[in-house]
Amino acid sequence: MVSRLFLVAAFSLLIVTCALADGTPAGTDITSQATINYTITGTGYTELSNTVTTSVAEVLDLSLVWQDAAPVEVQPGTVAQALAFRLTNTGNGSDGYNLAGQSTLGGDDFDPVLGNIHLDTNGNGRFDPGLDELYIPGGNDPVLAADAFTLLFLLNDIPSNATVNQLGASMLSAASNTGVGAPGTVFTGAGENGLDAVVGTNGGQGDGQGSYRIVALSAQVAILKSAVVVDPFGGSQPVAGATITYQLSVIATGTGSTNGVVVSDAIPLNTSYNPGTLMLDGTPVTDAVDGDQGDMGGTTPGAITVSLGDVAVGGPGKTITFTVTID
Ligand SMILES: [Ca+2]
Ligand SMILES: [Ca+2]
Ligand SMILES: [Ca+2]
Ligand SMILES: [Ca+2]
CATH class of the missing domain: 2.60.40.10 (Immunoglobulins)
Incomplete structure (x- = not known):
C-alpha cells in the first residue's frame, strides 16, 4: 500500500509540471486524478487517487x-x-x-x-x-x-x-x-x-x-528670367548692337532649406557677353574662376555660372544679372 501511494503522488507531480507549460490561459484549472490497477494474488483491483487541481499561473x-x-x-x-x-x-x-x-x-x-x-x-x-x-x-x-x-x-x-x-x-x-x-x-x-x-x-x-x-530636402528652387533691351538709338529694339540685360530671379519654395544651388545660363547664339557685367544681388562678380561666387565660361563653357549656396525658403531670393550685345 505504501508503494501505491507513492505512485499516486509521483503521477500527480508530473501533471503539475505539465500545467506550467506555455500557452494555457492564466487561471485555467488543471484537474488530475490518478487510476491504479494492480493485482494481488491473482485478483485485479482498481483504485482512484484523490483529485489534484492546479490553476495555471499568469x-x-x-x-x-x-x-x-x-x-x-x-x-x-x-x-x-x-x-x-x-x-x-x-x-x-x-x-x-x-x-x-x-x-x-x-x-x-x-x-x-x-x-x-x-x-x-x-x-x-x-x-x-x-x-x-x-x-x-x-x-x-x-x-x-x-x-x-x-x-x-x-x-x-x-x-x-x-x-x-x-x-x-x-x-x-x-x-x-x-x-x-x-x-x-x-x-x-x-x-x-x-x-x-x-x-x-x-x-x-x-x-x-x-x-x-x-533624405534630400523637398524645398524647390524656381528661376524666373527677364530681359531688358536697349538699342543704339536709345530705344528698345533688338537690333544688332543692342544690349540685352538678363535678370535671373531665384527663389526657394516648399519646406526646409536649399543647399548648393548653382545657376548656369548659356550666352544666347548671335550675342556676345559683355565682360564684367555679371552681378549677384547688385554686386559685381568677376568673370574669372576665383574666390567669388561666379564666373563666365570657366565653370561652364559659353555660360555664366553662379554658386548661390543656400537660398532660404520664403526669403527674398537671389538676383543674377549680366549683359550681352546682339552681334
Ligand atoms: Ca494580469
Ligand atoms: Ca544616435
Ligand atoms: Ca492611427
Ligand atoms: Ca569670379
Missing part, C-alpha cells in the same frame, strides 16, 4: 517589434516624425504595460531628439496627428489580453544639422506593470484572479529599435 511577457519596413525617410529640421512598433502580450493573461523611449543610441550617425509616444487610437496602423492619443505613463498604459497586440508610435524631431543618408536610431521599450525580473521570478498573488504571476523568458519587458534615414 506568465508575464511581451514582444516589441519595429514595424517600418526600412529606415523612415526624414528631412533635417522636421518635427514629430513617427516610428511604428507592435507590442504583443506574449504572456497568458491580461496585462498593462509601461512605455518609454530612448534616442541617444550609438552605432548610428546622429541622435534624433526624443518626442512623445502615441497610441494608434483609431487602429489604422498609421500615426494620425490629433487623432492618435498621446501616451501618458501611468495614465493610459496599453492593456492587452493574452496574445493581443497594439501599434505604438514613437516620435522624434530630426536635428537640422543631419545630412543626407545619415541614420539615426530610436528605441521604444515596454515593461509589464505586474512585474519584471529574471525569468521565473514569482509575484505572489499578482496574477489573474489573485493567482501567482511568473515572469516569462523575456523578463516581462522588451524593446524594439527603429531608425530614420535623412
Whole structure:
C-alpha cells in the first residue's frame, strides 16, 4: 500500500509540471486524478487517487517589434516624425504595460531628439496627428489580453544639422506593470484572479529599435528670367548692337532649406557677353574662376555660372544679372 501511494503522488507531480507549460490561459484549472490497477494474488483491483487541481499561473511577457519596413525617410529640421512598433502580450493573461523611449543610441550617425509616444487610437496602423492619443505613463498604459497586440508610435524631431543618408536610431521599450525580473521570478498573488504571476523568458519587458534615414530636402528652387533691351538709338529694339540685360530671379519654395544651388545660363547664339557685367544681388562678380561666387565660361563653357549656396525658403531670393550685345 505504501508503494501505491507513492505512485499516486509521483503521477500527480508530473501533471503539475505539465500545467506550467506555455500557452494555457492564466487561471485555467488543471484537474488530475490518478487510476491504479494492480493485482494481488491473482485478483485485479482498481483504485482512484484523490483529485489534484492546479490553476495555471499568469506568465508575464511581451514582444516589441519595429514595424517600418526600412529606415523612415526624414528631412533635417522636421518635427514629430513617427516610428511604428507592435507590442504583443506574449504572456497568458491580461496585462498593462509601461512605455518609454530612448534616442541617444550609438552605432548610428546622429541622435534624433526624443518626442512623445502615441497610441494608434483609431487602429489604422498609421500615426494620425490629433487623432492618435498621446501616451501618458501611468495614465493610459496599453492593456492587452493574452496574445493581443497594439501599434505604438514613437516620435522624434530630426536635428537640422543631419545630412543626407545619415541614420539615426530610436528605441521604444515596454515593461509589464505586474512585474519584471529574471525569468521565473514569482509575484505572489499578482496574477489573474489573485493567482501567482511568473515572469516569462523575456523578463516581462522588451524593446524594439527603429531608425530614420535623412533624405534630400523637398524645398524647390524656381528661376524666373527677364530681359531688358536697349538699342543704339536709345530705344528698345533688338537690333544688332543692342544690349540685352538678363535678370535671373531665384527663389526657394516648399519646406526646409536649399543647399548648393548653382545657376548656369548659356550666352544666347548671335550675342556676345559683355565682360564684367555679371552681378549677384547688385554686386559685381568677376568673370574669372576665383574666390567669388561666379564666373563666365570657366565653370561652364559659353555660360555664366553662379554658386548661390543656400537660398532660404520664403526669403527674398537671389538676383543674377549680366549683359550681352546682339552681334
Ligand atoms: Ca494580469
Ligand atoms: Ca544616435
Ligand atoms: Ca492611427
Ligand atoms: Ca569670379
